[in-house]
Amino acid sequence: MDYSVYKDDVKQREDITVGEQRAYIKYLNSHKRKHSMNRMANSRDTETGRVYKAERAWLKNKWVQKRNLQFKNLKQAQQRCNSITRTRTYKKVDKKGGHQVTLREKANYHGRGCHGWAYTYEITLCPTNGFNLYTLLHELAHAAGEMHHGREFRNRLLKLVSAFMGPDAAKELKKEFKNQKLKLGNHPKPYTFERWSGAREKMAAMRAKL
Numbered sequence: 001m002d003y004s005v006y007k008d009d010v011k012q013r014e015d016i017t018v019g020e021q022r023a024y025i026k027y028l029n030s031h032k033r034k035h036s037m038n039r040m041a042n043s044r045d046t047e048t049g050r051v052y053k054a055e056r057a058w059l060k061n062k063w064v065q066k067r068n069l070q071f072k073n074l075k076q077a078q079q080r081c082n083s084i085t086r087t088r089t090y091k092k093v094d095k096k097g098g099h100q101v102t103l104r105e106k107a108n109y110h111g112r113g114c115h116g117w118a119y120t121y122e123i124t125l126c127p128t129n130g131f132n133l134y135t136l137l138h139e140l141a142h143a144a145g146e147m148h149h150g151r152e153f154r155n156r157l158l159k160l161v162s163a164f165m166g167p168d169a170a171k172e173l174k175k176e177f178k179n180q181k182l183k184l185g186n187h188p189k190p191y192t193f194e195r196w197s198g199a200r201e202k203m204a205a206m207r208a209k210l
């Protein structure tokens with residue numbers, strides 16, 4: 001969601017006061033804080049547990065398990081990763097418009113249940129739990145620019161699952177997200193200055209009546 005269009009628009013206008021501009025920009029900022037889930041805007045990743053729960057429920061389906069191809073080794077995983085990051089789908093999903101990602105193998109496995117983790121250019125996969133297509137897609141959705149597990153991460157992930165595991169698999173995962181009361185779909189758009197200003201005046205009028 002790009003808020004700069006809204007901000008630039010209101011900054012250029014001479015028919016409104018600086019005070020109104022500031023109040024509107026303040027509204028835009030709080031709208032952004034409220035609806036986005038990225039590293040800068042919100043340091044808490046509160047939806048992780050529910051995302052994991054949904055994934056586990058989804059992976060209980062035998063037919064989903066069949067689509068979740070296992071990798072024999074890191075080389076095979078890297079080949080699959082390269083073939084995915086080169087697709088149009090990934091280029092669209094990725095904030096950088098498609099970039100290469102290097103895979104690493106997690107060393108010293110101690111039996112703890114972490115499948116993998118991601119940075120923008122590097123993903124580490126656990127050879128015991130994480131050498132599979134779904135873990136790779138989950139981590140690629142992070143590498144695409146969403147470090148948390150919020151709405152925008154889930155949207156990216158569903159697009160990847162749809163393209164590489166099938167639309168029915170994505171639909172089923174979406175259902176599990178909904179079961180966990182996790183929001184999906186586009187980031188809501190803020191009001192334009194006119195709409196915001198109108199709503200504000202209405203509120204003020206209502207308050208005056210009381």
Ligand SMILES: [Zn+2]
Pocket residue numbers: 138142149
């Ligand atoms: Zn994750």
